[in-house]
Amino acid sequence: MTQELWTEVDRYIVDRLVPHDDALEATLQASKVARLPSINVAPNQGKLLNLLALATRARSVLEIGTLGGYSTIWLARALGPGGRLITLEADPRHAAVAEANIAGAGLSDVVRIIVGPASESLPRLAAENGPGFDFVFIDADKANTTEYFAWSLRLSHIGTLIVVDNAVRGGKLVDPATDDPDVRGMQRFVDALASEPRVSATVVQTVGSKGHDGFLLALVIAENQ
Numbered sequence: 001m002t003q004e005l006w007t008e009v010d011r012y013i014v015d016r017l018v019p020h021d022d023a024l025e026a027t028l029q030a031s032k033v034a035r036l037p038s039i040n041v042a043p044n045q046g047k048l049l050n051l052l053a054l055a056t057r058a059r060s061v062l063e064i065g066t067l068g069g070y071s072t073i074w075l076a077r078a079l080g081p082g083g084r085l086i087t088l089e090a091d092p093r094h095a096a097v098a099e100a101n102i103a104g105a106g107l108s109d110v111v112r113i114i115v116g117p118a119s120e121s122l123p124r125l126a127a128e129n130g131p132g133f134d135f136v137f138i139d140a141d142k143a144n145t146t147e148y149f150a151w152s153l154r155l156s157h158i159g160t161l162i163v164v165d166n167a168v169r170g171g172k173l174v175d176p177a178t179d180d181p182d183v184r185g186m187q188r189f190v191d192a193l194a195s196e197p198r199v200s201a202t203v204v205q206t207v208g209s210k211g212h213d214g215f216l217l218a219l220v221i222a223e224n225q
C-alpha cells in the first residue's frame with residue numbers, strides 16, 4: 001500500500017508539474033533497452049536537481065555517476081550559455097549509452113563524459129581545473145562517497161552546492177549493525193560531515209516511485225584551508 005501510494009503521488013506531481021520531454025523519455029527508454037539498471041533519479045527528482053542548479057546559477061557542474069545520462073541531462077539543461085558539465089562514469093557500457101542520450105538531447109557540446117573510476121578521474125580533474133565547480137552531484141558507488149566528497153570540496157568554492165543521492169536507503173542509515181557496504185559508506189560520510197567546518201549540510205528524506213531514500217545537501221561556506 002505505502003509504495004503504491006508514493007508512486008501514485010509521484011505520478012500526480014509529474015503529470016502536473018514535470019512537462020513531457022522527448023529527450024528525457026527517450027533516455028529512459030534507451031537505458032531500458034540497453035538493460036542498464038533502473039536506478040536513475042525519478043523525474044520529479046531530476047527536476048529538483050535542475051531547479052537547484054538554476055537557483056545556484058550554476059555555470060559548471062560536476063557529476064559523479066552518469067549511468068545513462070538521465071540526471072546529467074536534467075542538470076545540463078539548467079546551465080546558461082557557455083555552461084559546462086563534466087560527468088564521471090566507471091562503466092564504458094553505461095558511458096556509451098549516456099553519450100548517445102546526451103547527443104539526442106542536443107547537449108554534446110555542453111557535457112564531457114570521463115570514463116574510468118572516479119577515484120582516478122578526480123585527482124586528474126583537480127590537477128587541471130581552475131576555479132572549481134558551482135554545483136556537484138554525487139551518485140556513484142556509495143561506499144566511496146566520503147572520498148568523492150573530499151575531492152568535490154577541493155574542486156569547489158564558497159557557494160558551491162554539493163548534492164548526494166541515496167543518503168537514507170529505506171532508513172538503513174540509522175542501523176548501526178548494517179553490513180551493507182553502501183549504507184556503511186553513507187554513515188561514515190555523514191559522520192565525517194559532522195566535523196567538516198567548510199560546509200553546512202542537511203539530509204532530506206524522500207519517498208516516491210524510487211522508494212524511501214534521501215538527498216544530502218551541503219553548501220560550501222568557507223574556503224579550503
Ligand code: SAH
Nearest residue numbers: 040041065067070071089090117118140141
Ligand atoms: N546519476 C544517474 C544514476 C547513477 S547510478 C541518474 O540519476 O541518472 C550510479 C553509476 O555510478 C553507475 O552507472 C555506475 O556504473 C557508476 N559507478 C559505480 N562505481 C563508480 C566509480 N568507482 N567511478 C565512477 N562511476 C561509478
Ligand code: DHB
Nearest residue numbers: 039040041139140165166
Ligand atoms: C542504487 C544506486 C542509485 O544511485 C540509486 O539512486 C538507487 C539504487 C543501487 O545501487 O542499488
Ligand code: MG
Nearest residue numbers: 039139165166
Ligand atoms: Mg542514485
